[in-house]
Amino acid sequence: MGGVCRRVVPPPRLRMTAQEASHFHNESGVMAQDGGVQYEPVAEIGGGAYGTVYKARDKESGKFVALKSVRVQTDQEGLPLSTVREVALLRRLEQFDHPNIVKLMDVCASLRTEQETKVTLVFEHVDQDLKTYLEKAPPPGLPLQHVRDLMRQLLxxxxxxxxxxVLHRDLKPENILVTSRGQIKLADFGLARIYSYTMALTPVVVTLWYRSPEVLLGSSYATPVDLWSTGCIFAEMFTRKPLFCGESEVDQLTKIFSVIGLPGEEEWPxxxxxxxxxxxxxxxQPITEQIPELTNEGVDLLMKMLTFNPLRRISALKALEHSFFSDQSDHS
Amino acid sequence: MANVDIQSMWERHDARRTFPLLARTKVCRNLFGPVDHEELNCEMKRRLQEISERDQSRWNFNFEENVPLPGNYEWEEIAVSTVPTFYTESMRNGKARTVNAKDAESSTESGCKNEAQGSAEAPSPSTEVNQENRSGALNARKHVTPVCRRRKRPSVPETLRNSTTHITDFFPRRKRSFDNKSAERTSQAGSSIPAEVTPRKRIRCRWEDLGVSHFSDHLAGKKGRSGTKGAKGASGRASAIAFTCK
Structure with missing residues (x-):
C-alpha cells in the first residue's frame, strides 16, 4: 500500500509484555509519530510469513475470501475473555448481513504455543480501501454525486x-473498503479493531488525523468520535488529501482549531x-476555502460533523436525514 | 510434597477464576467433589482438536501451520502491498484487563450508563485503572469501568471492599451470580456435552460463558443487573455453543 510505513522491529519472535505493548502503542499516541523514527519493511516475524496474506477463491461461488490472522497472547488462563466476547459480538453482527459491513465468514482459533493463540478471521475479500480508491481517482477527484453515494453508505x-x-473508534480511509462496484464496507472494528490499539506489531503507524478533539484531549468519548472521523473523511473525498495532518496531539488540535476556531471556555471539557x-x-475559517466544490448543504453537514462538542455533533442517523442527501439539484 | 500443594493451590485458583462472579470469596467451596484436571485438560484438548479439524476441512486450510490444502477453495499467497492494510496480520497482547475497558467502551455504551447507575457503590480500585491505556483510564471514570469491573474483579478490590462494604452492596451482585449459575446449569443440560457435575474446565467455561457475557454485556447490557435475564441468557448461550461446535 503506497505510503504505508513499517516500523523497524527487532527480529523474530518479538513478544511484548502487556505493559510494553500498551506503552508502545499507547492510544494516547505518546509514541513517536512519523517524524524522527525510521521505518522500513518488516521481513518476517515468528513462524508466519508476515509480508503476505492468504486469499482464496471459492470454486463454487467464485467469491473471494481473505484471511486476517491475529495472534493473541495468552497466559495460563487461555484466550482472554474479552477476545472471546468480541468474537461473539462480531458473529452476532454478522447475522444482520449489513451491506456496508465487511463480511466475516468464519473465526478459527488454533493454539500455536502455550503463550499464543492464533485467531484467524475469514473475511470476504475486497480489492481496495478508500485510501487507494481516492489515490486512484482521476483529477479533479470524485464528482459530488459520487461522494454523496459513498457518504450515504458510510453513514x-x-x-x-x-x-x-459498537464504536468503530478508528475510522479512516484505510479501514473503509470499496468494492469494485463502489460499495462501501466498514472494516476493522470490534475484534479486528481492538488490535489497532493494543497490537504490538502493527505495520501501520497509528494516525491521529481522524481523531476527534475529545479523544485527542483524553476526555470521555462515545459514538460521536466516529462522526468526527467521518467528517474528516468527507472532506478528504473532495480534496483527496487528509483534512488535518497533525504530528502530535497538540499539533493535531491546533490544526483543527485553525479551521473550526478555538472553542469557547464553556465548551472545553x-x-x-x-x-x-x-x-x-x-x-x-470558512471550510470552502479548503473545499471550494462543496455545496451549501455539504458545508452544513460537514460542519455538523466537525463540531467540537461531541454532544452537539450530528449522529449517524441524523446525518443520513440531512438535506445534503436529498439535494439532487446538481449533477456535476 | 510442597510442590504438590502449590500445584493444587494454583489449580484451585484457576478453577475459581473460571467463575468470574464467584472468584471473590477467600474460601473456595468444593461443591461437586474433586476435579480430575488431567482428564479435563485432555478432553479440552481433544475438543479443540475436533474444532480445528472441522475448520480445516471447511476451508481446506491448515490454520495452525498456515498452509493451504487442496479443496474447494483455491488459495493463493499474495503480498500485503496488494491488499487493503486491514487484512494484514496483527497481534494482540493477551492481558484481558488491558483491553477489557476498551472492549466495553466500544460496545456497550448505553448499557454502560445503566450499569453505572446500578453499581455506583462498587469500589474503584485505582490499580486496575492504571493498567489501562490512557484514554481507557480516562474514560473509565465516566461510564465504562462499571461494566468492566464486574468481570475483571480480581483479588485487589477484595480488601478494599471488605473495609467499605454495605449490606446493600451485595444485592445486585448476589443476584447476578445466581443468575449466572442457573444459566450455567441450563446450558450444561442443554448442550450435548455429557452431564458432569464437576466444575467445568477453564476453556469450556469460557466458551459457554461467552454466551452470557456477550448477551448481557454487549447487546442487552441494560438488563445486566436487573436479574431478569434467565431465559435470554440461556438462549444466548445456546447460540454460542452452536457457533463453537458448528
Missing amino acids: CGLSFLHSNL NDVTLSRENFSPQNP
Whole structure:
C-alpha cells in the first residue's frame, strides 16, 4: 500500500509484555509519530510469513475470501475473555448481513504455543480501501454525486454499528473498503479493531488525523468520535488529501482549531489536563476555502460533523436525514 | 510434597477464576467433589482438536501451520502491498484487563450508563485503572469501568471492599451470580456435552460463558443487573455453543 510505513522491529519472535505493548502503542499516541523514527519493511516475524496474506477463491461461488490472522497472547488462563466476547459480538453482527459491513465468514482459533493463540478471521475479500480508491481517482477527484453515494453508505454502516452499541473508534480511509462496484464496507472494528490499539506489531503507524478533539484531549468519548472521523473523511473525498495532518496531539488540535476556531471556555471539557490556554484564540475559517466544490448543504453537514462538542455533533442517523442527501439539484 | 500443594493451590485458583462472579470469596467451596484436571485438560484438548479439524476441512486450510490444502477453495499467497492494510496480520497482547475497558467502551455504551447507575457503590480500585491505556483510564471514570469491573474483579478490590462494604452492596451482585449459575446449569443440560457435575474446565467455561457475557454485556447490557435475564441468557448461550461446535 503506497505510503504505508513499517516500523523497524527487532527480529523474530518479538513478544511484548502487556505493559510494553500498551506503552508502545499507547492510544494516547505518546509514541513517536512519523517524524524522527525510521521505518522500513518488516521481513518476517515468528513462524508466519508476515509480508503476505492468504486469499482464496471459492470454486463454487467464485467469491473471494481473505484471511486476517491475529495472534493473541495468552497466559495460563487461555484466550482472554474479552477476545472471546468480541468474537461473539462480531458473529452476532454478522447475522444482520449489513451491506456496508465487511463480511466475516468464519473465526478459527488454533493454539500455536502455550503463550499464543492464533485467531484467524475469514473475511470476504475486497480489492481496495478508500485510501487507494481516492489515490486512484482521476483529477479533479470524485464528482459530488459520487461522494454523496459513498457518504450515504458510510453513514449507513456506521449507523448500524452504533445502533448495535459498537464504536468503530478508528475510522479512516484505510479501514473503509470499496468494492469494485463502489460499495462501501466498514472494516476493522470490534475484534479486528481492538488490535489497532493494543497490537504490538502493527505495520501501520497509528494516525491521529481522524481523531476527534475529545479523544485527542483524553476526555470521555462515545459514538460521536466516529462522526468526527467521518467528517474528516468527507472532506478528504473532495480534496483527496487528509483534512488535518497533525504530528502530535497538540499539533493535531491546533490544526483543527485553525479551521473550526478555538472553542469557547464553556465548551472545553473539564476532565482534561490540557487547558484551553495552550491554544491561541482563533476564529472559525470558512471550510470552502479548503473545499471550494462543496455545496451549501455539504458545508452544513460537514460542519455538523466537525463540531467540537461531541454532544452537539450530528449522529449517524441524523446525518443520513440531512438535506445534503436529498439535494439532487446538481449533477456535476 | 510442597510442590504438590502449590500445584493444587494454583489449580484451585484457576478453577475459581473460571467463575468470574464467584472468584471473590477467600474460601473456595468444593461443591461437586474433586476435579480430575488431567482428564479435563485432555478432553479440552481433544475438543479443540475436533474444532480445528472441522475448520480445516471447511476451508481446506491448515490454520495452525498456515498452509493451504487442496479443496474447494483455491488459495493463493499474495503480498500485503496488494491488499487493503486491514487484512494484514496483527497481534494482540493477551492481558484481558488491558483491553477489557476498551472492549466495553466500544460496545456497550448505553448499557454502560445503566450499569453505572446500578453499581455506583462498587469500589474503584485505582490499580486496575492504571493498567489501562490512557484514554481507557480516562474514560473509565465516566461510564465504562462499571461494566468492566464486574468481570475483571480480581483479588485487589477484595480488601478494599471488605473495609467499605454495605449490606446493600451485595444485592445486585448476589443476584447476578445466581443468575449466572442457573444459566450455567441450563446450558450444561442443554448442550450435548455429557452431564458432569464437576466444575467445568477453564476453556469450556469460557466458551459457554461467552454466551452470557456477550448477551448481557454487549447487546442487552441494560438488563445486566436487573436479574431478569434467565431465559435470554440461556438462549444466548445456546447460540454460542452452536457457533463453537458448528
